[in-house]
Amino acid sequence: MANKKGRVFSGARPTGRQHLGNYLGAVKNYVSLQEEYDCVYCIVDLHALTTLEDFHLLKENTAEMALDWLAAGIRPEESILFVQSHVPQVTELHTILSMFTPLGKLTDLPTFKEKARMHPHNINYGLVGYPVLMAADIALYKADVVPVGIDQESHLEFTREIVRSFNYKTGKQVLVEPQMKTTNYPKVIGTDGVQKMSKSLNNQIELALSDAETAARVMTMVTDPQRTHRNIPGRPEVCNVFTLHHSFTPAANVERIAAECRSAKLGCVDDKKCLAANINKNLVEFRENARRWRKTRITYGTCSPTAPSARGSSPTGRWTKCDRRSGCRKGRRSTMDHRR
Ligand code: ADP
Numbered sequence: 020m021a022n023k024k025g026r027v028f029s030g031a032r033p034t035g036r037q038h039l040g041n042y043l044g045a046v047k048n049y050v051s052l053q054e055e056y057d058c059v060y061c062i063v064d065l066h067a068l069t070t071l072e073d074f075h076l077l078k079e080n081t082a083e084m085a086l087d088w089l090a091a092g093i094r095p096e097e098s099i100l101f102v103q104s105h106v107p108q109v110t111e112l113h114t115i116l117s118m119f120t121p122l123g124k125l126t127d128l129p130t131f132k133e134k135a136r137m138h139p140h141n142i143n144y145g146l147v148g149y150p151v152l153m154a155a156d157i158a159l160y161k162a163d164v165v166p167v168g169i170d171q172e173s174h175l176e177f178t179r180e181i182v183r184s185f186n187y188k189t190g191k192q193v194l195v196e197p198q199m200k201t202t203n204y205p206k207v208i209g210t211d212g213v214q215k216m217s218k219s220l221n222n223q224i225e226l227a228l229s230d231a232e233t234a235a236r237v238m239t240m241v242t243d244p245q246r247t248h249r250n251i252p253g254r255p256e257v258c259n260v261f262t263l264h265h266s267f268t269p270a271a272n273v274e275r276i277a278a279e280c281r282s283a284k285l286g287c288v289d290d291k292k293c294l295a296a297n298i299n300k301n302l303v304e305f306r307e308n309a310r311r312w313r314k315t316r317i318t319y320g321t322c323s324p325t326a327p328s329a330r331g332s333s334p335t336g337r338w339t340k341c342d343r344r345s346g347c348r349k350g351r352r353s354t355m356d357h358r359r
Contacts, residue, residue: 026059026163027164027165028060028164028197029165030060030062031045032067034219037084038224040168040215044167044206044207049166050093052166053098056163059099060093060098061101063153064077064104065152066153069145070141090305090311091305106159110152112158113151119181124177128150128173128174130150131149131150134149153174153178154177165199165200167199169206175197207263208259224298233299234299237291238292240260242287242291243258253283260290261276261277263294
């Protein structure tokens, strides 16, 4: 922790492979913040139980997500990568914080209303309390900074309020009020061109796809709805394909693409082929890393109950490469084998 600016915490539900929305909206920051902060990244499997229908997928999804984060550049020698349920103290803090939470605040959150709409037959108690558990995650590790996409803004604001309320009512400045950190692309739109890219909406482009699969997904992307024919000039400012070029295509080419789209010199099909090629080019390193990590036996430790409120203490659930001679068989460690 020496010379670092403070602590970063973020988490995501293990819903499987990461997509461009996760990457551009959150994971890019997870990686870059490692330079300056003490980073703690968590696969929030307890949160996943609020909506998961097939519990058997949880273990595999957890492994796939860890693999993607490692491939994207999270360095386990330096940052902590762990599974939420391995540090049970979070559920204790969740219970305590729930006593500081007016119920109406939770049911008024747009994220709760949205989840209730999507899962009308499973509006469980955990779903209502989702933001309290998230606040407990962040507060437990006394995070100063939380990198997330803009969809998490109301949860972050809720966390800040609950932290203030807890500190005020207990008369102690025990918990840290965190700051939200977004990337320059806090809301990535999906292939439908309208909604947030999300696995549950099936409008995602996953990082781990092959070149051909990526191209096929990009070809399904909705562009400017007014451009119904090749010879109609396009409007790059309303086109999601064009927006994605900003993240994957060299700046000089982006300007040329905008001009050629506006003059109808460039058609949507060629534009998409160009975007797909550039996405694939940008993901070469990620995909090579993912292949390498998949061949690596990864272990994660079950956390011992360290005093989580003591700043500086850390969960012991670090993800490490497995060294069979010295480590993974000892103590309460368990092993995840990515090899197929
Ligand atoms: P969770 O349900 O735990 O939020 P998600 O997979 O939806 O899991 O999100 C993980 C992280 O990726 C969060 O920080 C979220 O804000 C971010 N994220 C997800 N989808 C997008 C998107 N389309 N654009 C930008 N950020 C996103």
